[in-house]
Amino acid sequence: MSEKQQNSLPYQELSNLKENQKFQNFERALPIKDFLLQIDDRDYDNEFQYLKQITQTREHDRLFYRDAQIQHLNRYADILPYVHSIVKPQLDIQDKTYYINANYIRDINNWERKYIATQGPLKQSVQDFWHMIWTNNVGVIIMLCKLFDRQRIQCERYWPSDQAIYGPYQIDKISCQESNKEVFESSLIMKSKQKQHQISHYQWCDWPDFGIVKEDSYQVLDWLAGIANEAAQDNKIPVIHCSAGVGRTGTFLAICHIKQLLIKNDAQISIFSIVRRLREQRPFLVQSVQQYEMIYKYTIWLLKNLKYM
Template identity: 35%
Template sequence: MEDHLKNKNRLEKEWEALCAYQAEPNATTVAQKEENVQKNRSQSVVTYDHSRICLKAENSHDNSDYINASPIMDHDPRNPAYIATQGPLPATVADFWQMVWENGCVVIVMLTPLTENGVKQCYHYWPDEGSNLYHIYEVNLVSEHIWCEDFLVRSFYLKNLQTNETRTVTQFHFLSWHDQKVPASTRSLLDFRRKVNKCYRGRSCPVIVHCSDGAGRSGTYILIDMVLNKMAKGAKEIDIAATLEHLRDQRPGMVQTKEQFEFALTAVAEEVNAILKALPQ
């Protein structure tokens, strides 16, 4: 890993090869339908027809099954480990909470500030206090904890008014990662990931991961998490570029810049070093 990072030429070549990679199949006809186009934050990051989260149209506020969200499989093709999605738009907030509900999700990882340099990155899709109603989903803010300057954790009480069932959803919000860039330190993101996984441990539902378009920062986070989880399960060989191709087979544009790819490699190397240091000598 360290050799890999030091060898800039090799990194450059690997990134070039990744940029040339074409996913197959890669049709995006549903996402490009006239009624769905305005539900996409970016026209370059939309769902593949073969790999998209479908809402139950009968429960949807506009009788549509479309949301710009992709199931991301790790090793079990039946159960996605993650759902990568864009930051909700004002018109897609109800769809977002419907997706949370229908997929049994209890953890949301948010990797973008709401606005950056005056540009809206994500709609404020939760109440700042009390509760908001989004179609048939009532969201109550239970608590908000500032863990450190880089991230905070919010707890919501989510109620389906059709069935009167309720559930608790935890949102981990990483604040200091800007669009097309990387966090200032791998440490802060690795600490953040540890918090997320501690909360999630033992669950079998997918983790919702979103930034603004659901590809650059979301792809980088999922890549790091997936590789480190494979290691924790005792995988003998790790191919980060191949893992990224596997992600791009499921959602276009995952990890957008060479800098983000390099950041993922660095984060994995650091975590491995930390694990080795902690082993009894």
């Protein structure tokens, strides 16, 4: 459509057309070479503000799972899971209704239920958290926060120093080591009714609340994303959480998707599209423009390491 034709349209139609063009420009996936050529021209703030505009609407608000009876199980009153992707374990034990503030997340190929994004457990939701782990065949837990940060509790300690009982589940810690920079790896055995299940737990303490990590930590980030992706590929769903389960968790999941995408030499990249799709599965994933820009910086770092640059 020519500029003259556009100017002859009614204001609302013209506005809608411009919005659609903006969306298409942001959404368009680019071959690696073109992505790199355009990287210096990106306006991260403009992209992220538009991303929020189209993923934080009244229609999205109507999709929140709201129930006054379980509100005390949400760490933050305004961060609720979506109904359509909420993790709802099928097995109820001792007539107890289980609820967890968590959502299933697809992988880059749109396969469903490949990851779980959730909040850091509260004291009163630890048993429900382990129930989710047991009923979803979870093989890996990636914890992206400290227990206490910014003068407030970030997450309840939900795994034992040695052994603990959470409802019908017994958890034994069989090993613990500092695997990498500020990463503590624990090997856990979960038991219930003569059955048992092994889980690897990784806690990374070097990522501040509401913050980002610098390039000297990208190798650790990449390593943890590889662990999560391998578990997802083996159908041992990885659980990803920080405190609220949206900022660091969403940024990490976007990085998992980028890492999965760039396995192919002919990959085409749209970080905007990746983050938008994540936000349609759990609200507010990737919480700040700084975290959004960090995904781009990690992608450039990964492309360098993959010798695309």
